[in-house]
Amino acid sequence: APIISIRDLTKTYANGFQALKGIDLDVERGEILALLGPNGAGKTTLISIVCGIANPSGGHVLVDGKDVVKDFRLTRSMIGLVPQELTTDQFETVWNTVSFSRGLHGKKANPAHIEKVLRDLSLWDKKDNTLRQLSGGMKRRVLIAKALSHEPMVLFLDEPTAGVDVALRKDMWEVVATLRRAGVTIILTTHYIEEAEEIADRVGVINGGKLLLVEEKSTLMRKL
Ligand code: ADP
Ligand code: ADP
Numbered sequence: 001a002p003i004i005s006i007r008d009l010t011k012t013y014a015n016g017f018q019a020l021k022g023i024d025l026d027v028e029r030g031e032i033l034a035l036l037g038p039n040g041a042g043k044t045t046l047i048s049i050v051c052g053i054a055n056p057s058g059g060h061v062l063v064d065g066k067d068v069v070k071d072f073r074l075t076r077s078m079i080g081l082v083p084q085e086l087t088t089d090q091f092e093t094v095w096n097t098v099s100f101s102r103g104l105h106g107k108k109a110n111p112a113h114i115e116k117v118l119r120d121l122s123l124w125d126k127k128d129n130t131l132r133q134l135s136g137g138m139k140r141r142v143l144i145a146k147a148l149s150h151e152p153m154v155l156f157l158d159e160p161t162a163g164v165d166v167a168l169r170k171d172m173w174e175v176v177a178t179l180r181r182a183g184v185t186i187i188l189t190t191h192y193i194e195e196a197e198e199i200a201d202r203v204g205v206i207n208g209g210k211l212l213l214v215e216e217k218s219t220l221m222r223k224l
Contacts, residue, residue: 001065002026002027003027003028003063004026004027004050004063005025005060005062006025006050006059006061006062007024007059008022008024008058009023009049009059009060009061011056011209012057019042019045019209020056020209021208021209021210023046024211025204027154027185029153030180030183030184030185032176032180032185032202033187033188033200033201034187034189034195034199034202034203035047035190035203035204036189036190036192036193036196037189038191041209042209043159044189045209047187047189049061049068050068050156052068052072052079053081055069056069063154064153077105077106079152079155080148080154080156081147082143082146082147082156083143083158086139086140086143088146090130090131091132092131093127093130093131094129094130094131095118095127095128097145097146098145101146101147102114105150107149107150107151110151117148117149120148120182121141121144122141123141137168140160140164140175144157144175154185154187155184155187157188160172161190161195162191169195173198176188200217201217202215203217205220
């Protein structure tokens with residue numbers, strides 16, 4: 001069964017604007033799916049609903065067979081969201097930031113898991129550094145480590161490389177490749193086609209609140 005199953009999902013904001021106009025999408029375990037679309041397409045709205053931090057107007061979202069709309073707290077324990085902005089306390093250490101994040105998700109301490117996450121993200125030798133001592137790229141890795149701290153089933157990256165330079169973008173692509181090898185299921189949004197092509201297995205093109213197509217990367221390039 002797919003890890004995420006979205007059916008006829010709609011969202012109309014209070015001002016009457018229809019941000020999602022009936023989205024159907026399945027995401028398989030272990031795959032990397034990129035949602036590609038211009039600003040205003042509805043990407044963040046879609047991610048927010050699937051992550052249980054916004055309500056849809058209609059339709060269904062199942063994560064591992066569980067209804068996200070009915071039980072968002074459960075969903076949050078199954079999902080890890082990497083936000084666009086760096087919002088973490090700059091005076092805390094990497095180790096504390098990531099292990100506190102696990103506690104905030106209501107999971108009991110598991111230093112072995114925190115160590116694995118930090119090693120996977122090449123943050124292990126920085127574990128005692130405070131965030132302000134890290135480069136921008138390393139800070140972004142900490143955000144990912146936080147989102148993986150509670151062993152989620154799916155990781156969401158909201159525009160992971162919006163507004164970053166070329167070197168940082170390449171670094172982020174490497175991080176995603178590493179996580180793929182570790183078997184993490186990832187959904188990310190982007191408005192860079194090269195990024196979707198570089199890191200995803202499948203690409204969904206979203207515009208005007210509709211999912212126009214979802215294709216294996218190899219067939220996408222022929223259709224665009
Ligand atoms: P994307 O992430 O693809 O840029 P969003 O999901 O952020 O798109 O936004 C989709 C559309 O919904 C945009 O036109 C945006 O202006 C509109 N929108 C987002 N949030 C609200 C809101 N709270 N009220 C009304 N319209 C909104
Ligand atoms: P509440 O606001 O109902 O007390 P929480 O304490 O669970 O909800 O979460 C507070 C805020 O933290 C939420 O509004 C949401 O933005 C964010 N949040 C919580 N869990 C997650 C998660 N798994 N992924 C992303 N954001 C989350």
